[in-house]
Amino acid sequence: MKKVLCSIFSVFILLFLMSFPITSLAEENINVYYEGELLVFDVEPQIINNFTMVPARTIFEAMGAKVKWDEEIQTVTVKKKKKSISMTIGGQITNQDGEVINTETVPVVLNDRTLVPVRLISEFLGAQVEWNENTNTIYITEKEEIEDDSWKENLGTINMTSMEVNGSGVKTDDKIVYITEGGDFEVSGKTEDGMIIVNTDEKVKLRLSGVDITNSDGPAIYFKNTDKGYITLTDGTDNTLTDSEQYNYEDASAPLFSDDNLEIKGNGSLIINANYKHGIAGDDDIRIENGNITINSKIGDGIHAKCGVKIIGGTLNITSDGDGIQSGEWNVIVDGGEINMTTTGEIIGSHKNITGFPNDFERNEPQDDGAKFDSNTLPENYRNNVNEKGGISQILNNIDTSVFDNMTVEEVTEKLKSMVENGELSISGNIEDTQQTQEEGVTTNEKSSKGLKAAEDIYINSGKINIHSIDHSIHSGDITEINGGELNIYSEEGKGMSAHGNLNVNAGDINIEYSTEGIESKAEMTINSGNIHIISTDDGLNAGGTGSDSMEHGVMDSSMILERLAERIVNGNIDNQQNNMPPDFSPGNTEQIMQQPDSLPPNGERPTDNGQNISSFNGQANFGGQRTDVDNNGHSITINGGYIYIDAMADAIDSNGFLEVNGGTIILDGPTSGGDSPLDTDGSMWINGGYIVAVGSNGMLEIPSDDSKQNVLVVSLSEAVQKETIINIKNSSGEDIITFKPSKEYQALIFSSPDLDSDDTYTISYGGTAESESIDGLYSQPSNYIGGTEIGSITTSETISKLGTFGGRFGGGRGGF
Numbered sequence: 001m002k003k004v005l006c007s008i009f010s011v012f013i014l015l016f017l018m019s020f021p022i023t024s025l026a027e028e029n030i031n032v033y034y035e036g037e038l039l040v041f042d043v044e045p046q047i048i049n050n051f052t053m054v055p056a057r058t059i060f061e062a063m064g065a066k067v068k069w070d071e072e073i074q075t076v077t078v079k080k081k082k083k084s085i086s087m088t089i090g091g092q093i094t095n096q097d098g099e100v101i102n103t104e105t106v107p108v109v110l111n112d113r114t115l116v117p118v119r120l121i122s123e124f125l126g127a128q129v130e131w132n133e134n135t136n137t138i139y140i141t142e143k144e145e146i147e148d149d150s151w152k153e154n155l156g157t158i159n160m161t162s163m164e165v166n167g168s169g170v171k172t173d174d175k176i177v178y179i180t181e182g183g184d185f186e187v188s189g190k191t192e193d194g195m196i197i198v199n200t201d202e203k204v205k206l207r208l209s210g211v212d213i214t215n216s217d218g219p220a221i222y223f224k225n226t227d228k229g230y231i232t233l234t235d236g237t238d239n240t241l242t243d244s245e246q247y248n249y250e251d252a253s254a255p256l257f258s259d260d261n262l263e264i265k266g267n268g269s270l271i272i273n274a275n276y277k278h279g280i281a282g283d284d285d286i287r288i289e290n291g292n293i294t295i296n297s298k299i300g301d302g303i304h305a306k307c308g309v310k311i312i313g314g315t316l317n318i319t320s321d322g323d324g325i326q327s328g329e330w331n332v333i334v335d336g337g338e339i340n341m342t343t344t345g346e347i348i349g350s351h352k353n354i355t356g357f358p359n360d361f362e363r364n365e366p367q368d369d370g371a372k373f374d375s376n377t378l379p380e381n382y383r384n385n386v387n388e389k390g391g392i393s394q395i396l397n398n399i400d401t402s403v404f405d406n407m408t409v410e411e412v413t414e415k416l417k418s419m420v421e422n423g424e425l426s427i428s429g430n431i432e433d434t435q436q437t438q439e440e441g442v443t444t445n446e447k448s449s450k451g452l453k454a455a456e457d458i459y460i461n462s463g464k465i466n467i468h469s470i471d472h473s474i475h476s477g478d479i480t481e482i483n484g485g486e487l488n489i490y491s492e493e494g495k496g497m498s499a500h501g502n503l504n505v506n507a508g509d510i511n512i513e514y515s516t517e518g519i520e521s522k523a524e525m526t527i528n529s530g531n532i533h534i535i536s537t538d539d540g541l542n543a544g545g546t547g548s549d550s551m552e553h554g555v556m557d558s559s560m561i562l563e564r565l566a567e568r569i570v571n572g573n574i575d576n577q578q579n580n581m582p583p584d585f586s587p588g589n590t591e592q593i594m595q596q597p598d599s600l601p602p603n604g605e606r607p608t609d610n611g612q613n614i615s616s617f618n619g620q621a622n623f624g625g626q627r628t629d630v631d632n633n634g635h636s637i638t639i640n641g642g643y644i645y646i647d648a649m650a651d652a653i654d655s656n657g658f659l660e661v662n663g664g665t666i667i668l669d670g671p672t673s674g675g676d677s678p679l680d681t682d683g684s685m686w687i688n689g690g691y692i693v694a695v696g697s698n699g700m701l702e703i704p705s706d707d708s709k710q711n712v713l714v715v716s717l718s719e720a721v722q723k724e725t726i727i728n729i730k731n732s733s734g735e736d737i738i739t740f741k742p743s744k745e746y747q748a749l750i751f752s753s754p755d756l757d758s759d760d761t762y763t764i765s766y767g768g769t770a771e772s773e774s775i776d777g778l779y780s781q782p783s784n785y786i787g788g789t790e791i792g793s794i795t796t797s798e799t800i801s802k803l804g805t806f807g808g809r810f811g812g813g814r815g816g817f
Helices: 056-063 118-124 392-396 407-421 557-569
Strands: 031-034 044-050 053-057 065-068 075-080 085-090 093-095 100-102 109-110 113-117 127-132 137-143 155-161 162-164 170-173 174-181 181-191 194-201 204-214 221-225 229-233 239-243 257-258 264-265 269-274 280-282 286-288 291-299 303-305 309-311 313-318 325-327 332-334 338-343 452-454 458-460 464-471 473-478 479-492 496-497 502-514 519-521 522-528 531-538 541-542 636-639 643-648 654-657 657-660 664-671 679-681 686-688 691-696 713-721 726-729 736-740 744-752 761-766 788-793 800-804
Touching: 031 056, 053 056, 053 118, 056 113, 056 118, 113 118, 113 280, 118 127, 118 137, 127 496, 137 557, 174 452, 194 204, 204 221, 229 269, 229 407, 264 280, 269 531, 309 325, 332 452, 332 496, 338 788, 407 557, 452 761, 458 473, 464 726, 473 479, 496 502, 502 519, 654 657, 657 679, 713 761, 713 788, 726 744, 788 800
Parallel strands: 031 137, 093 100, 155 181, 174 194, 181 204, 194 221, 204 229, 204 239, 221 257, 229 264, 239 269, 257 280, 264 286, 269 291, 280 303, 286 309, 291 313, 303 325, 309 332, 313 338, 325 452, 332 458, 338 464, 452 473, 458 479, 464 479, 473 496, 479 502, 496 519, 502 522, 502 531, 519 541, 522 636, 531 643, 541 654, 636 657, 643 664, 654 679, 657 686, 664 691, 713 800
Antiparallel strands: 044 053, 053 113, 065 075, 075 085, 085 093, 109 113, 127 137, 155 162, 170 174, 691 744, 713 744, 726 736, 726 761, 761 788
16 A cells, blocks of 8 residues: 555645747636636636636545645645645656656646636545536535445464464564555564554554553554554553654654554553654654553654644653654644643754745645643743843843943944954954854754654644743744633743744743743734733734844844944943932922933934933834834734733834734733834834733833824833832822732833723832732722822823833834844
8 A cells, every 4th residue: 555645734825837829718607616616716717728727726625635845946846645746846747656647737827826726636636526517617526535444353462572473464573574455453562672563555453451561673553554553542441652762664653653643542541662863753643542651752752643643632741852742844733732842952943934835825724623830940040141142132241331432333243343353352252153053944954952843834722831942832833822711831942832824823821931932923923812821031912024123043243232232322221220219209299200302313213422311213103103014024923812911121012013902801011122012013003902011111102103002001110120120100089090910120111001091191110019819910999009109190092192302113013223
């Protein structure tokens, strides 16, 4: 039997042909039905060179076929079950064996859509096609497959201690048990040097019933060829599979390996000791329904499937030097169970970024339907360092910034370059050692040490997942979607969650105890619901790319680092301020807070006098307005609901496009560094609903757009206030609107709530005490706040009402550089 070719769903095809002229177009619309359902195309099917051509995306998705695009060789591969078609731009259409299957037509591009020959594709992938000439209608139906369960009647036993077997198609040869017919076999006993090899076109089930297999030159169980392999863990039994450090079997890579689909179920236990590469691996799909499974992988991944991984139930305890669970070319889906993962490896090697889809292949998610790890405590210095490889704040701690007094950013940059060249300043540990490790995709043979990793999508629908990883804890090559479950994440040197496509949170509890960036999407992030807690040494939420300070994976080169250092030195570095005491905000000194500079430089450029407390914007302030080009760049963060708490060293929320908040509760303990902002966008920033309290530094403070639909109060102070100093806002009736105790020092506050009425006056105070219960620093109301010092008052005459000294770029987009 030919090896089952996996289903891969990446959705993009870009096929262009100049040499096939369109000789005939259908005068009437052509209707196409798949399994009785009319398919709707955005470009009408055409008859071209006597072939009926239909838009590829629609037909592939309807048939459940998967596609993969290889940009290097300009080839798209379409796969379904055992069938595969490869189509190279300007080349031929071939099958999985490299045989040319058609020379008369190739796909064409029409109206920005890729059209393929519907009969050729459908019939090759196993469907039946009928054409009704009278109605211009095509009917596609799947051939009925008759399930053959006769293999279940072949019952047998295998004793690995005595090497005695019974049943049809099973025999022993020295230390190896061979299974050459389908059947259901109970396996027991112990061997210090043996294995089971399955090689048949039929299905085979192995019931592990107290078996312990160690092999000295390969895997313990090897499904070399089978229609489908099943492992059942018999109730109440303990089972162990151990492989060797060297293999004499080229295709296998794990103690439990399958060349075809593998399914594991049962209520027994299984321990996997992997010494060669992975723990459980296969060249097709791996599905785990239940069981208590422990995997110790010394070198590779815990679970590694070339195609997809689906976890429905059971308890998985995985310790791996590589990734915890990896899908090499398809999806990871978690529908239940408990997964506890610890990865221990290093981050090595460059990675290939495979993002980018042609216009006619937008991603549609498939319809397919843990005890908490002991993270101990966060590193004592986690707030002062980006990560072990360094960061802007860490480098600043080693610089005497007084030597740069009264210099411009450009002058400081040149001075820093000179210091590096003369050996007075070293950033080698932050740059050179990581230059080769670029921000990664997931289609790579290089080693990584992530938690959940998928070449395509990750869907978490239920279950409990605890991850302590070296690299990113959850990482997808395209979509990541959280629809439920409980996630506890600790990423030592990487991101909590990272998606190269869209990232959606629709439900669930997400607790990121430590990370560089908390949650990242390279495209669009949407949070509709859920309970999210994040502690990050870089951005909390990020859409579009890497955050401000992180130099992980070599994202920042030397010139970028020196430029950022210069900006921090000239414009203020709150991290290095020695005065952590609150400013004197006595009633007689409130003018100090509101003091504006006598005059701003022409065009709003950044002042060069470092003695002034000014953080001006570069160019005209942008108070909202129409959506800009940046807003349409494919990067965005939209928050429609849920509860979000973020403690971030860099930007708490950073969008390389627009940021839109329509609902939910958002609490941000933002940055203390002058080069970051609690809310940061390159495009517009709209606050249309929800409850938002954000504190942090004000050196690069960004303010929501004035076409936001909900009132916003913004307070900017002339000096930093020490951590755990309460800030309180009361309305004109003296009612508490918010009482909040930040966990870090702060110099700015952004607050928005449905409780903020227009044309009301709000009084802001700091210090004092509150008596009600607090969660994440936010006190329940009434808080019974007393004893504070009044800072000032704001009347909400506009949507965005401000108090204090302001620079930054308003309405999104970082200014001043």
